[in-house]
Each structure stands twice: as C-alpha cells, then as structure tokens.
Amino acid sequence: MADAPEKIGPFTELAREYGPVVWKTLSDNLPRDLRWNWLLLMLAIALAIFLLRGGRGAKGADGRERRCGIVQFLLPKDIYTHVSARVDVALWIFERALKPVWALLLLGSLGPFIERSVIGALTSGFGPGPAIEPNLAWMLFYSFVLLLGYDFTFFLLHYAEHKVPALWAIHKVHHSAEVLTPLTRYREHVLEGPLYSIAAAIGYSVPAALFAWLFAGSITPITVLDIGLFTLVFGFNGAFRHYHVQFHYPRWLALWLQSPAMHHTHHSYLPQHWDTNMSVVTSIWDRLFGTLYIPERDEHTPWGLRPAEQADCRSFRQNVTAPFRDWYRMIRAPRSRYQPSSTA
Ligand SMILES: [Zn+2]
Ligand SMILES: [Zn+2]
Numbered sequence: 001m002a003d004a005p006e007k008i009g010p011f012t013e014l015a016r017e018y019g020p021v022v023w024k025t026l027s028d029n030l031p032r033d034l035r036w037n038w039l040l041l042m043l044a045i046a047l048a049i050f051l052l053r054g055g056r057g058a059k060g061a062d063g064r065e066r067r068c069g070i071v072q073f074l075l076p077k078d079i080y081t082h083v084s085a086r087v088d089v090a091l092w093i094f095e096r097a098l099k100p101v102w103a104l105l106l107l108g109s110l111g112p113f114i115e116r117s118v119i120g121a122l123t124s125g126f127g128p129g130p131a132i133e134p135n136l137a138w139m140l141f142y143s144f145v146l147l148l149g150y151d152f153t154f155f156l157l158h159y160a161e162h163k164v165p166a167l168w169a170i171h172k173v174h175h176s177a178e179v180l181t182p183l184t185r186y187r188e189h190v191l192e193g194p195l196y197s198i199a200a201a202i203g204y205s206v207p208a209a210l211f212a213w214l215f216a217g218s219i220t221p222i223t224v225l226d227i228g229l230f231t232l233v234f235g236f237n238g239a240f241r242h243y244h245v246q247f248h249y250p251r252w253l254a255l256w257l258q259s260p261a262m263h264h265t266h267h268s269y270l271p272q273h274w275d276t277n278m279s280v281v282t283s284i285w286d287r288l289f290g291t292l293y294i295p296e297r298d299e300h301t302p303w304g305l306r307p308a309e310q311a312d313c314r315s316f317r318q319n320v321t322a323p324f325r326d327w328y329r330m331i332r333a334p335r336s337r338y339q340p341s342s343t344a
Helices: 010-016 018-029 036-052 071-072 083-107 111-124 134-161 166-177 182-186 194-213 228-239 259-268 283-291 315-333
Strands: none
Touching: 010 228, 018 111, 036 071, 036 228, 071 259, 083 182, 083 315, 111 194, 134 166, 134 283, 166 194, 166 315
16 A cells, blocks of 8 residues: 555645645635626626516615616615725735735645644545546535535534634624625635634535545546636625625525625624524525524614614724724623624
8 A cells, every 4th residue: 555656635635736826726716706797697687677667676875775777776876985985995905915825824735734633534434535537527516525525614604603702803804894885705804714714724624535435547527617616606605695686586495505695694784694694605504503594575674783882883993993993892801792703
C-alpha cells in the first residue's frame, strides 16, 4: 500500500500549484460576483411579476407592498437613495477587498488540510477506495452533495450567529440594512468573512474528499454556462433574495427550497419573523430546526434591527465599530440586554 500513488482532492491539487493559480482563480471571481447573466434573469423575472400582477409585488423602503410604475417598481428611489443603500456600497468594497485574503488563508490552506485528513482517514480505514469511473449521473450527484454540504455548514454558522450574542454582534451588521438591494448580500462586517470562509472550507472539502476517495481520477461538478451548478443557485438566490421585488415559490416548493421572498422575512424585525429562514438554498435545515417561515403574499416585512438597536447601527462607522462596542458592553455587564436575539 505504501507504493500506491497518493490520492489527492481538488483543494490539495489547487494548493500544490499555489501562487499564480490560486491568485488567478480568486481574481477571476472578483469582478464577477454580480454576474450580468443572473442580474438579467432577475430583472426578467421582476418584469414578469410586474406584468402578471399589474404593477403590484414590489416593496418600498418601509417593507410594505405597493402598486407603482415600471421604473419605481424595478429601481425605487426611496430604496436606492436610502442611507442604508449607501452603507451597503461601502461595506461591499471592504468585503470584496478582503475576500481574497480570507479565501487564500482559509480556503487555500484549511480546505486542502481537511481534504487530506479525510482522504487519509478513509484510506487507512477502508483501503485505497473503489475507483469508480465518474459519469454524468455521478457528476450531478456530486454537485448536489456539494450544494447540500455547503448549505448545511452555512445554516449552522448562520444559526449560531443568531443565537450566540458574541457572534450576533458581528452578524447584526448584515441585519442593520434598512432596505434590501442586491449589494446587501455582501453587507457584512469584516470579521464575518473569515467565519464564512471556514464554513465554506469545511462544507466543500469534506464531500470533495469523500468523492476523490470514491472515484478514479478526479470528478468535477456539473457546470451550466461555465458556472458551477451550485454557484449558479447561490449567486442567483443571493442577488434576488436581497431585492425588494417579491419572488415567491408555490408552498409545496417553498417547503424544500428557499424562495427569494422568504429572505425578506429573515430581514424583518417583527417578532414573528425574527430568527427565521436561515438557509440559503434548501428549506430542509430550517424545517429540521423549526425556523422555517413561509410568508403570505404581500406580507409586511419592515427591514432592519429593532428600532432601539437600529439607531446605534446606521452609519458606516457605527456598523464597523458595532461588534467592538457590543463586546465591550457584554464584558462590562454580562447579564445586560445583550442577549441572544431570539430572547431579547
Ligand atoms: Zn441572519
Ligand atoms: Zn440577507
């Protein structure tokens, strides 16, 4: 067995060629995060909703549905001139600038480490693996497992961010958005990037290692228009769920997949909406953890933190300093009002 060629997974392969390859992969992803193809798809669906519902279906800055003309429907002035939308832009620039750093440090090192460890454990426990020949069905299955793997680690981290006060102090920056724009997806505190990079490294590399052990050669996920299937689902969902137009799914589908409109309730500060719909893609984990909430059509969803908390988290500076201020208050008064969001 000592003579058998070492089995390596895609993360390790990438890390071995390090430097230019990793940087190229990361920089290729930089300007494409709001891809024209899914933004166009989003606008086409929004236009269809406008036509089907006779000008209804879009929400205003107050989170209330209203009837309006086409321009106001697609690009409402009260949302895009809101201070929250400006803070989105500033936080997006920070998030984009730091993303390659976190990706390089964590995805580029932790991913291969986990992958090697899992492959090593499987090989020592069960031998070199069955060396299955990959075909289209397996590739589709692999894409699906990767999607579920990341969806679950994302859910767990997001759930913890809502329930653990020290983590909520970081995540509340995403929830201090008082209006939703496609850029709100990237509205996060600089400290949140490393957390999600760790989650991504675990969520992708464990299934990647398992499949690298099972298959002969390397198995690749299915791509659509040169974009990974799961990247497409994440990207499209990420942009639309932070758009003010309500894109609902039929109830039977919403029980399995998160519709973009379901994220409107995640951002609402009403008690019945708080801590709901924490997954990105599937509804499976929310159902298992009892946090699924399927909103009615035109349900009022006032976005942001509860008004008392919002006043401290409006400007760019307030958002950047928010976790440090909260941690300081927690240390000074551990049993103060800085409790998990659901109990406050
Ligand atoms: Zn959240
Ligand atoms: Zn969000």
